[in-house]
Amino acid sequence: MNLTLKVWRQKNTEDKGKLVTYPASDISPDMSFLEMLDVVNEGLIKKNEDPIHFDHDCREGICGMCSLHINGRPHGPKQGITTCQLHMRSFKDGETIVIEPWRAAAFPVIKDLATNREAFERIQQAGGFISVNTGGVPDANEIPIPKVIADEAFNSATCIQCGACVAACKNASAMLFVSAKVSQLALLPQGQPERYRRVQAMVAQMDAEGFGNCTNTGACEAECPKEISISNIARMNRDYLNAKLFKDEY
Amino acid sequence: MSNYAKTFSSSLGKKLIMSLTGLFLCIFLVVHLIGNLQLFKDDGGQAFNAYSYFMTHFPPIKIVSYILYISIIVHAVYALILTTGNRKARPVGYAYYKGEANSPWTSRNMGILGTIILIFLVVHMSNFWAQYHWGDLPHARYEVSLTNPQDVVVTPIPFDGSEIAHADYVDAQAGKQVLIAKDLYKIVTESFSQWWYVLLYVISMAALSFHLIHGFRSAFQTLGWDNSKYIPLIRFLGVWVFGVLIPLAFAAMPIYIFLFR
Numbered sequence: 001m002n003l004t005l006k007v008w009r010q011k012n013t014e015d016k017g018k019l020v021t022y023p024a025s026d027i028s029p030d031m032s033f034l035e036m037l038d039v040v041n042e043g044l045i046k047k048n049e050d051p052i053h054f055d056h057d058c059r060e061g062i063c064g065m066c067s068l069h070i071n072g073r074p075h076g077p078k079q080g081i082t083t084c085q086l087h088m089r090s091f092k093d094g095e096t097i098v099i100e101p102w103r104a105a106a107f108p109v110i111k112d113l114a115t116n117r118e119a120f121e122r123i124q125q126a127g128g129f130i131s132v133n134t135g136g137v138p139d140a141n142e143i144p145i146p147k148v149i150a151d152e153a154f155n156s157a158t159c160i161q162c163g164a165c166v167a168a169c170k171n172a173s174a175m176l177f178v179s180a181k182v183s184q185l186a187l188l189p190q191g192q193p194e195r196y197r198r199v200q201a202m203v204a205q206m207d208a209e210g211f212g213n214c215t216n217t218g219a220c221e222a223e224c225p226k227e228i229s230i231s232n233i234a235r236m237n238r239d240y241l242n243a244k245l246f247k248d249e250y
Numbered sequence: 251m252s253n254y255a256k257t258f259s260s261s262l263g264k265k266l267i268m269s270l271t272g273l274f275l276c277i278f279l280v281v282h283l284i285g286n287l288q289l290f291k292d293d294g295g296q297a298f299n300a301y302s303y304f305m306t307h308f309p310p311i312k313i314v315s316y317i318l319y320i321s322i323i324v325h326a327v328y329a330l331i332l333t334t335g336n337r338k339a340r341p342v343g344y345a346y347y348k349g350e351a352n353s354p355w356t357s358r359n360m361g362i363l364g365t366i367i368l369i370f371l372v373v374h375m376s377n378f379w380a381q382y383h384w385g386d387l388p389h390a391r392y393e394v395s396l397t398n399p400q401d402v403v404v405t406p407i408p409f410d411g412s413e414i415a416h417a418d419y420v421d422a423q424a425g426k427q428v429l430i431a432k433d434l435y436k437i438v439t440e441s442f443s444q445w446w447y448v449l450l451y452v453i454s455m456a457a458l459s460f461h462l463i464h465g466f467r468s469a470f471q472t473l474g475w476d477n478s479k480y481i482p483l484i485r486f487l488g489v490w491v492f493g494v495l496i497p498l499a500f501a502a503m504p505i506y507i508f509l510f511r
Contacts, residue, residue: 072348212339238474
C-alpha cells in the first residue's frame with residue numbers, strides 16, 4: 001500500500017505546530033497503524049530527520065498509551081479498538097490520512113502526537129480509590145453482589161484512561177472517564193463508605209483541570225475503545241447532585 | 251463560597267440549571283400549545299381573546315409567567331457560559347473532525363438551534379406579548395346568544411386612543427353573554443397573513459423540533475435519571491411528543507391561519 005500522511009508536527013508544548021505531509025510507501029495491509037508509523041519513522045531517521053513522536057506501550061490494546069486522532073476520529077475509523085489494534089487493511093491504497101494529537105487544554109502536546117494526560121492521574125488521585133487497610137484474604141462469598149451489578153462495575157472498570165472520550169467530545173469533556181472511575185467503585189459495597197466524598201472530589205478536580213462540559217452527544221461512548229456506556233455519566237450526575245444537595249458532609 | 255454557590259458553579263451544577271430550566275420550558279410548551287388551540291376555533295377570536303385575558307390576569311399564572319421569563323433568560327445565559335467554557339477546553343481545534351461518525355447532528359448543534367429559537371422568541375414576544383401588554387390594541391365586542399351559542403355577533407372596536415375596559419357579563423334582558431376584550435386574535439391573524447412571517451415560524455419550529463429531540467432526553471441524562479425501565483418512555487416522549495408533535499402543532503397554526511383566514 002502507498003499512502004499520504006498529514007501528520008501534526010510540533011517541537012514542544014510552546015511551539016505552534018503544523019500539519020506536515022509524508023509519503024508512506026510499501027506498507028503491508030497486515031501492519032498495525034503504529035507499525036506503519038514505525039516504518040515511516042525509520043525512513044525519516046535514515047534521512048537524518050526528526051522521527052514522528054507518538055505514545056505507545058503494550059501494543060495489545062490494554063495499556064491506554066496509544067492515542068492519535070486519525071481521519072477525524074480518536075483511534076481511527078473502527079469502533080471498540082485502540083490505535084495499536086487498528087490495521088492498515090482498514091484504509092484504501094492511495095488514501096490520505098490525517099493524524100493529529102488529542103486536542104484539549106487539559107492534555108497539552110508534549111511533542112508532535114504525544115500529549116500529557118497527567119490530568120487523568122490527578123483526578124484519580126483526588127478520589128478514585130478506596131481507603132481500607134488490607135488484611136487477610138476474606139471469604140469469597142462474604143459479601144454477596146448481584147451478577148448484573150458485578151458485571152456493570154467490571155464494564156466500568158475496563159477504562160484504560162486513554163483519553164479518547166475527551167478527544168472525541170466536541171467540548172473536550174472528561175465525563176466518561178471520570179464517571180467510569182466513579183462508577184466502578186460506587187457500584188460495589190467496598191466503594192460505599194467514600195461514595196459521596198469521592199464523586200465530589202473527582203468532579204472538582206475534573207473542573208479544575210479545565211475539561212469542558214458534557215452535552216450528552218454520546219461521542220465518547222461511540223469512540224471508547226472499551227465501549228464504556230454513558231449510563232455511567234448519568235450515574236455520576238445522580239451521585240454528585242445527590243451528594244451536593246441532599247447528603248450531609250461526612 | 252456556600253455549598254449551593256459551589257454546587258451551581260461546578261460543571262455538573264451548571265448543567266443541572268440547563269436541565270431544570272429546559273424541562274420547565276418543555277412543560278410551558280404543552281400549556282401554551284393547548285391554550286393556542288383556541289386559534290383553530292371559527293368564532294371570530296372570542297375564545298382566544300378570552301383565553302389571552304385569563305392568561306395575563308389570573309394571579310397564579312402571572313407568577314408562573316415570571317418564572318418562565320427567568321427560565322428563558324437563565325437557560326440562554328448558562329448556555330453561553332457553558333459554551334465559552336467548552337471553547338476554552340479546546341483552544342486548538344482539529345484540522346479534521348468527523349463528528350457525524352459518533353454523534354447525532356442535533357446534539358452537536360444545540361447552540362445554533364437555541365440561537366434560532368431565541369431570535370424567534372424576541373420577534374414572537376415583541377409582536378404579540380409586548381403588544382398585548384403595552385401596545386395600542388383594537389378591542390372586539392362579542393355578543394353570544396344564551397339560547398344558541400352558535401349565534402355570535404362580533405363588533406370590532408378599532409383603537410382610537412380611548413381607554414376601553416375589559417368586560418365579561420351576562421345581559422339577561424337581551425339574552426346575551428357579552429365579552430369586550432383586547433383583540434389579540436386580529437393581530438395574530440394579520441401577522442400570519444404575511445407569507446414570510448409564516449415561513450419564519452415554520453423554520454423556528456423546525457429548529458425547536460431538533461433542539462428538543464436532543465434536549466428532552468439530554469435533560470434527564472443530566473439529572474441522572476437513567477434506568478432501563480423508563481428510559482424508552484423518555485426517549486419516545488422526547489422524539490415523538492416534544493420533537494415532532496408539539497413543533498408540528500405549533501407550525502400548523504400560522505399555516506392554518508394563512509390558508510383559511
